[in-house]
Amino acid sequence: MDKTLVLIKPDGVKQKIIGKIISMYEDNNLEILDCKMIIPSNKILEEHYVEHKGKVFYNELMKFMSSGSVVALIVGGENAIDKVRSINGATDPKVANEGTIRKLFGTNVTKNTVHGSANEEDAKRELNIWF
Template sequence: MVEKTLSLVKPDGVAGNHIGEILNLYEKEGLKIVALKMIKINKEFARQHYIDLKDKPFYQELVDFISSGPLVAMILEGEDAVNTVRRVNGATDPKEAAEGTIRNKYAKGKTDNTVHGSDSVEHAKREISMWFPEYLDSYLS
């Protein structure tokens, strides 16, 4: 089934000049980039993005990191897009990420792990509505 999902190239991926390589990996997997922007978010936006993790001990570290510099947000579309992005990204911990995945190639740790991908279709819809409110009607229908 064709789905839309959200992916982020986090500040470490931007600082490391890996944006183009990451976009290329998604496109090679048959995903289409339907929206893309580079922005720097504030801590309040970061808190809302990670709201599901607010009770975790690493929550504040995630908020601080993702708001520390510019990042690239994108909507990707394709067959089973959520799972495809998660597979291409690799495990959250780069030490556990499969060979050739984004996190295996570029990530330094569990927080500075280069990319974010929605973990479900439900979360993808919520995240797209946050990051791309201007596309709400056309991209969530």
């Protein structure tokens, strides 16, 4: 069974769509193996977004991600990483496929409701940060 990290970002929590998002994963034969709700510390966010440090959007991203509660999920199943990325949709909600989480609930590239690990290496690293 593959495992990946999903974060329901502060905008998703504020929209009160946590259950809807989780259902979208479960409806696609994925399983929620663990979950927790936290307001992430700067330490967690700095570790998680280390590859973006110094980029023009970094400070805005850090401010947004620490602005409220985040739901961290360990999602498991066959091809979990690819399935989650498909269900999430493109990073930019404007170009995401119809029916994806980001198309349905996201507003821009930062406030796009969810994060999913990009690949197996990132999933292992990110799961260790959050769990």
